[in-house]
Amino acid sequence: MSMAGPVSPLSTHVLNTAMGVPGSNMSLSLHRQDPSTEAWSLITTGTTNEDGRCPGLISKQMFVPGVYKMRFETGQYWETIGESSFYPYVEIVFIIKDPGQRYHVPLLLSRFSYSTYRGS
């Protein structure tokens, strides 16, 4: 899934704030909403690397204005390390008006909390 060449204009970073480590080997997916049908189309699936990142989420050409969703398989992640979690997954829905900018959508996560922000 990772691209050689231009860097994805959309990036993420998963941090396990409970343990003070990157959230590595977490499955995630990127989706875009069809404006007329409101149905979600899957764009990319991937897994975070050792640093909790997932390069190559989307190409510049595919990164058009619209409503996007990042889905993080957080429940699976905690289960893999032998823990339960309050959230079965986390979905962050966001609006891209100007695809010329860079967008960073991180997830800071513990078993019982999470946060996100718009970075660049």
Next chain:
Amino acid sequence: MTECVPSNTDLSTPVHQTMAAAESSPLTTHVLNTGDGVPAARMALSLHRLDTNTMIWNMLNVGTTDQDGRCPGLISRDAFTSGTYKLRFETGQYWKSLGQTSFYPYAEVVFTISDPQQRFHIPLIMSRFSYSTYRGS
């Protein structure tokens, strides 16, 4: 002041019965606007439960936060069974009503209730470009 009315409430019953249901909701929320340092008042929200047979979300309640950013009476003790729930906060509408744009059209928090005897507090701490949540009690 608008208040969440549990879906199983008979609207012909006296107001005090609704208030009792409101006070004893085992699930509560609190929305805070950290951009302005105020409670997020008058934000629409809804509570849903996942039907695991059909994998469809059933809406249990809709409401609007009060002046303190809270929404009493989200669910009654009887209706609060184990399962997967979703709280959907209409954050985009909220910012728009204040004349602002926001990065997120809405925020949905999906969570698992294994022990409905406990109390669960699901706050949303948010600005135009960030939000966070945690499991409180």
